[in-house]
Amino acid sequence: MKIAIIDYETGNLKSVSKALELASNNVLKRSNIEVINSAKALNNFDKVVLPGQGSFKQCFQSLNSIHGILDELTDFVMFKKKPILGICVGMQLFATFGDEDGGSDGLGWIGGEVKKINLKDLSLKLPHMGWNNIQISSNSKLLNGINNDSHFYFVHSYSFDVDEKKYISATTNYSIEIVSAIEKENIFGTQFHPEKSQANGIKILENFIKI
Amino acid sequence: MLKKRIIPCLDVKDGRVVKGINFVDLIDAGDPVEQASIYNQNGADEICFLDITASSDKRDILLDTVKKTAECCFVPLTVGGGVRSIQDIRNLLLAGADKVSINTAAIKNPELIKESANKFGSQCIVVAIDAKKTNVNTWEIFTHGGREPTQLNALEFAKLAQENGAGEILLTSMDKDGTKEGYDIELTKKISSSLNIPVIASGGVGNLEHLKDGIIKGGSSAVLAASIFHFGEYSIQEAKEYLKKENVAVRL
Numbered sequence: 033m034k035i036a037i038i039d040y041e042t043g044n045l046k047s048v049s050k051a052l053e054l055a056s057n058n059v060l061k062r063s064n065i066e067v068i069n070s071a072k073a074l075n076n077f078d079k080v081v082l083p084g085q086g087s088f089k090q091c092f093q094s095l096n097s098i099h100g101i102l103d104e105l106t107d108f109v110m111f112k113k114k115p116i117l118g119i120c121v122g123m124q125l126f127a128t129f130g131d132e133d134g135g136s137d138g139l140g141w142i143g144g145e146v147k148k149i150n151l152k153d154l155s156l157k158l159p160h161m162g163w164n165n166i167q168i169s170s171n172s173k174l175l176n177g178i179n180n181d182s183h184f185y186f187v188h189s190y191s192f193d194v195d196e197k198k199y200i201s202a203t204t205n206y207s208i209e210i211v212s213a214i215e216k217e218n219i220f221g222t223q224f225h226p227e228k229s230q231a232n233g234i235k236i237l238e239n240f241i242k243i
Numbered sequence: 244m245l246k247k248r249i250i251p252c253l254d255v256k257d258g259r260v261v262k263g264i265n266f267v268d269l270i271d272a273g274d275p276v277e278q279a280s281i282y283n284q285n286g287a288d289e290i291c292f293l294d295i296t297a298s299s300d301k302r303d304i305l306l307d308t309v310k311k312t313a314e315c316c317f318v319p320l321t322v323g324g325g326v327r328s329i330q331d332i333r334n335l336l337l338a339g340a341d342k343v344s345i346n347t348a349a350i351k352n353p354e355l356i357k358e359s360a361n362k363f364g365s366q367c368i369v370v371a372i373d374a375k376k377t378n379v380n381t382w383e384i385f386t387h388g389g390r391e392p393t394q395l396n397a398l399e400f401a402k403l404a405q406e407n408g409a410g411e412i413l414l415t416s417m418d419k420d421g422t423k424e425g426y427d428i429e430l431t432k433k434i435s436s437s438l439n440i441p442v443i444a445s446g447g448v449g450n451l452e453h454l455k456d457g458i459i460k461g462g463s464s465a466v467l468a469a470s471i472f473h474f475g476e477y478s479i480q481e482a483k484e485y486l487k488k489e490n491v492a493v494r495l
Binding site: 041042044045046047050051054085086087090121156157158159160161162163164165183185186187188189205206225227228229230233234 | 247464
């Protein structure tokens with residue numbers, strides 16, 4: 033199996049690739065994990081991971097600056113229906129729109145808007161940074177075998193308000209309810225960082241490899 | 244519920260973990276890669292790797308050691324020491340860091356915080372402040388691994404760092420560092436209660452109660468410690484079990 037990690041000059045790519053390698057070894061699949069920064073290569077892959085750190089707008093612009101990538105990704109995900117995993121801002125980019133930094137369109141694959149977390153408890157800090165639990169809300173392929181209330185590592189100040197609740201596979205409480213994982217057919221996303229969430233995170237990457 | 248973080252810190256000099264008192268008199272505390280691997284296994288919530296003489300030696304950070312350390316970390320790894328430019332940050336992220344801590348360069352040029360937060364996101368920019376008490380309720384920032392005074396007020400600068408997009412503050416008390424007397428609670432509280440971003444308390448931990456005080460009395464979101472973990476006085480697991488018993492929310 034060939035898995036591409038898209039490098040658009042943001043994010044902790046190395047962490048993502050070594051966690052995927054570990055997960056791949058664990059499930060005894062010989063996966064070929066490559067970091068790519070051009071659209072042409074995408075066709076040769078079976079799965080894609082879209083990492084992301086930084087502001088929604090900056091991430092969307094950086095991604096878009098890879099010539100032809102939006103068309104190729106749309107073809108890969110929406111027409112060929114191959115699996116994609118978005119991590120953190122990578123997941124947020126699936127939204128219709130992101131408010132951050134004056135606002136920007138997203139990929140629009142899952143309806144909804146990415147908004148600043150509106151804390152009810154003002155003694156809490158932003159970014160929402162550290163280990164928090166997830167409440168699993170639906171039958172999810174990605175979260176298969178993960179116990180309810182498991183800990184994952186989060187770091188973000190914006191969250192994805194998903195229009196259709198059926199696409200939400202997990203939520204997390206931080207004085208308000210935050211969407212922490214989404215799933216729509218072949219489209220998977222986590223607000224938390226599986227590559228930084230030790231055994232639980234590796235398990236999720238194993239699930240993605242097995243899908 | 245979001246948990247308080249326990250962060251073991253590897254102060255690295257010439258590729259070895261060292262521990263000093265008030266930032267000098269360094270003694271050897273092992274191999275960073277081995278230590279990081281143990282902490283990763285042992286339930287550390289994050290790991291911090293600081294190349295403590297990179298700035299004062301005017302050289303770049305040990306990318307190769309960072310790479311090897313990152314190989315065995317599946318928790319967030321913060322790396323700092325000698326970070327001066329956007330390119331330095333990108334290199335560290337590519338070497339496997341998840342967050343980058345900027346100290347001397349951020350204090351000399353706060354615009355660097357803004358540029359790097361715009362480029363890589365606030366979540367990966369940690370501004371490290373080394374502060375020394377100079378008067379009642381006043382702390383001054385020192386740079387170059389605590390060697391140079393700046394006449395900058397720590398609280399004012401921390402606010403500026405937040406405004407410029409820092410994702411968190413790593414706050415070290417130079418008066419307490421290595422003394423094992425506990426964190427500078429006054430300093431921690433002062434800064435933490437004045438900011439919206441998380442503050443990591445650092446400098447002075449000698450026992451588990453100090454960790455609790457940093458969180459409960461100091462109001463920090465995370466506590467950093469070096470020697471109590473390096474020399475095996477306490478394991479991270481023990482620290483967490485103690486904190487849980489004291490009603491601090493931790494990940495066990």
